[in-house]
Amino acid sequence: MEYKVIKPDPSLTDFVDSFWMLKSEDNQNKEIIVLPDGRVDIIFEWSEQNPLHVMLMTLDQAASAATLPARTIMFAVSMKIPALEYILDIKQTMNSHPKLLPNDFMGITSDDLKDFDSFVDRISRSMLTTAQSKNIDSRKKKLFEMIYETDGAMTVGLLAERSCWSARQINRYFNDWTGISLKKYSNILKFRASFAQLREGKLFPRGEFFDQPHFIKLIKKLSGVTPKELSKNKNDRFIQFSASTDK
Incomplete structure (x- = not known):
């Protein structure tokens, strides 16, 4: 399992904690535990079995079991709380569930999941454009x-x-x-x-x-x-x- 993290440009630190990549080259699914970490993730996931799909994850409040599919690539943005208001304009509640987002969310395509650095650059520019159109309190x-x-x-x-x-x-x-x-x-x-x-x-x-x-x-x-x-x-x-x- 390969994992990589990139910290955001200073212009995005009010909204983004980090960008991360997770790549599983195993031929079998892996059972994992997802822990609360105070971040709200947008995950772009692709596997040989499933085409690109994009999910807005919930703010976890307890550990939960999950399955990491075999031979999967995930590129993600881990966001701070202000991003919910100033980048996404999406509220979460105690009963919120992961939200399916458009497959071309923020202009990202399956081709962008071939290079992590390029993904970070592209989605950073998209988020910065949104952030600059608003003034944070x-x-x-x-x-x-x-x-x-x-x-x-x-x-x-x-x-x-x-x-x-x-x-x-x-x-x-x-x-x-x-x-x-x-x-x-x-x-x-x-x-x-x-x-x-x-x-x-x-x-x-x-x-x-x-x-x-x-x-x-x-x-x-x-x-x-x-x-x-x-x-x-x-x-x-x-x-x-x-x-x-x-x-």
Whole structure:
């Protein structure tokens, strides 16, 4: 299984976390576990059995089983929350399901899945054109900069104070666009931030966790397993854990 990640151009960092490619050259399907990671993915998938199709994935709130089809290529955009409003204009709810998008979404064709760098360049230009036609609210820009820079460690009260946006308005925004509260979203970011240390076998909480029981409880809640089991990642079944390059 081949995996590659490209970070976005600085002009897109308010909206895009990363671009990634996943290529399975196995002749058999692979059972995997998809973990919550705080990102909303647009996945362009092609396989020998199925033509190109494009899916807008949901903001996962718990681990879920999935199947990676044999001999499949996936190119994807992992987006931050503001992209839902400013790039896609699509709201998600707690009951949202993956949304099938047009096969030529953002001008991408099956030919663009032959070269990952060219794919990133083309879809970046398309997204930038959309973003430049809108002005992001300065309060939202500041809010999300703090959320992502601290991996969800800041309290709602402090975020509200420093972004000059009330906690009530912030939570209303999150519930309106994602279907979850800021606190729940922040916990997902803390969970994702723990991947780097768990890969090193460090099974203890860092500064964003209150204590060891809180750390263990959150890992189990969002992955379904203990920190020790997640760190072992038997058979690479936790796909984002295997592929994560966060430090």
